[in-house]
Amino acid sequence: MADVAIYGSGFAGYTMTAAALEQGQRVIVVERGPRANRQRSVDLARIRSPWELVQSGGRGGGEVKCAFANVGNDGARIEISASRHVITAGGIASPYLIHRLSERKSVTPKPFLGGYMDHPKGPIGRLIPTRHIDDLDHMLESRDDIHVFALPEAELLESGIGNHSVFVWGETRRSRSLRSRICGRWLRLNINCEQFPESANGISLDDPPEVRWRISSATRRDIDAFLDRILPRISALFGPVKRADWVAMTGASHPAGCTPLSASPLGAELHADGRLPTLANAFCVSSSGFPFAGSANPTLTVVALAERMAQTWCPG
Numbered sequence: 001m002a003d004v005a006i007y008g009s010g011f012a013g014y015t016m017t018a019a020a021l022e023q024g025q026r027v028i029v030v031e032r033g034p035r036a037n038r039q040r041s042v043d044l045a046r047i048r049s050p051w052e053l054v055q056s057g058g059r060g061g062g063e064v065k066c067a068f069a070n071v072g073n074d075g076a077r078i079e080i081s082a083s084r085h086v087i088t089a090g091g092i093a094s095p096y097l098i099h100r101l102s103e104r105k106s107v108t109p110k111p112f113l114g115g116y117m118d119h120p121k122g123p124i125g126r127l128i129p130t131r132h133i134d135d136l137d138h139m140l141e142s143r144d145d146i147h148v149f150a151l152p153e154a155e156l157l158e159s160g161i162g163n164h165s166v167f168v169w170g171e172t173r174r175s176r177s178l179r180s181r182i183c184g185r186w187l188r189l190n191i192n193c194e195q196f197p198e199s200a201n202g203i204s205l206d207d208p209p210e211v212r213w214r215i216s217s218a219t220r221r222d223i224d225a226f227l228d229r230i231l232p233r234i235s236a237l238f239g240p241v242k243r244a245d246w247v248a249m250t251g252a253s254h255p256a257g258c259t260p261l262s263a264s265p266l267g268a269e270l271h272a273d274g275r276l277p278t279l280a281n282a283f284c285v286s287s288s289g290f291p292f293a294g295s296a297n298p299t300l301t302v303v304a305l306a307e308r309m310a311q312t313w314c315p316g
């Protein structure tokens with residue numbers, strides 16, 4: 001029997017596996033992606049101890065005494081017996097695996113979890129730099145930081161507007177200075193949006209899951225309110241901004257939400273420490289447990305959650 005079974009060998013999976021091995025635990029990693037992932041996973045996590053990779057289709061019971069994985073081309077079933085089970089299967093597959101491990105019978109024939117989020121992005125207008133060009137140049141050329149325009153925290157809290165940000169698209173890290181190449185040309189401004197959970201956006205608990213995602217009029221109103229505030233400030237600092245009539249937005253491939261954070265008919269609520277209270281020895285680390293998607297890239301947050309869980313198991 002292993003000490004810990006980790007389902008998924010992505011960023012959270014690497015982090016958990018590396019930490020558990022460092023702590024001297026016996027680990028089994030259940031990965032259903034192609035075998036090629038294995039070397040990448042090992043390299044990225046700098047894992048030097050042996051670990052096992054099998055293909056999954058887990059199913060267990062109660063306190064998760066054991067789960068089962070389908071292995072190999074013939075789908076032979078093996079038992080996964082471990083003291084602790086950690087689901088790190090990414091933002092879309094994790095809710096499904098929680099559901100499978102908990103063996104809950106849903107009340108609806110085709111259960112659907114609402115609250116799916118991404119952070120939509122798209123072009124919001126053009127800036128013609130006429131003032132403080134050297135400062136703008138410094139921002140765009142910086143190799144250590146990514147600079148974005150955002151509203152102060154106090155203003156976000158007071159207004160309730162999402163934590164969106166505006167950035168200059170395609171002009172960073174150039175070798176020539178901005179002053180030498182703009183000569184009255186415009187720079188494209190893009191937005192990264194923070195989306196709030198909505199019940200119509202969600203995933204079905206099928207394998208593979210169906211994702212339903214749209215940008216609602218509520219999100220668009222929020223973006224408009226943000227642009228009403230931020231664009232005059234950018235304009236005051238750097239020059240005229242021509243705002244787009246319509247923002248054509250796409251997703252950023254950063255799924256978030258959908259693992260219920262409070263009591264739900266599926267009984268799969270997630271505690272802040274990553275515990276699944278309905279399964280005493282089961283945990284989940286993934287962006288599916290984010291309460292809000294944020295407008296920044298999610299992976300560092302996922303990895304930080306994995307690090308924190310590993311620390312609670314074995315402090316220091």
Ligand SMILES: Cc1cc2nc3c(=O)[nH]c(=O)nc-3n(C[C@H](O)[C@H](O)[C@H](O)COP(=O)(O)OP(=O)(O)OC[C@H]3O[C@@H](n4cnc5c(N)ncnc54)[C@H](O)[C@@H]3O)c2cc1C
Pocket residue numbers: 007008009010011012013030031032033037056057058088089090091093097252253254285286287297298299300302
């Ligand atoms: C095109 C693209 C670009 C991106 N760019 C960025 C970026 O620039 N910055 C950023 O921060 N983020 C980026 N992301 C998001 C980033 O990939 C995720 O935030 C990150 O991978 C999340 O890590 P994770 O470990 O939770 O999940 P993943 O890395 O997705 O790992 C999940 C693992 O679980 C496995 N799995 C799935 N189902 C099962 C199952 N049933 N049983 C066992 N294993 C299973 C999968 O095969 C996978 O290996 C990008 C994503 C995409 C698609």
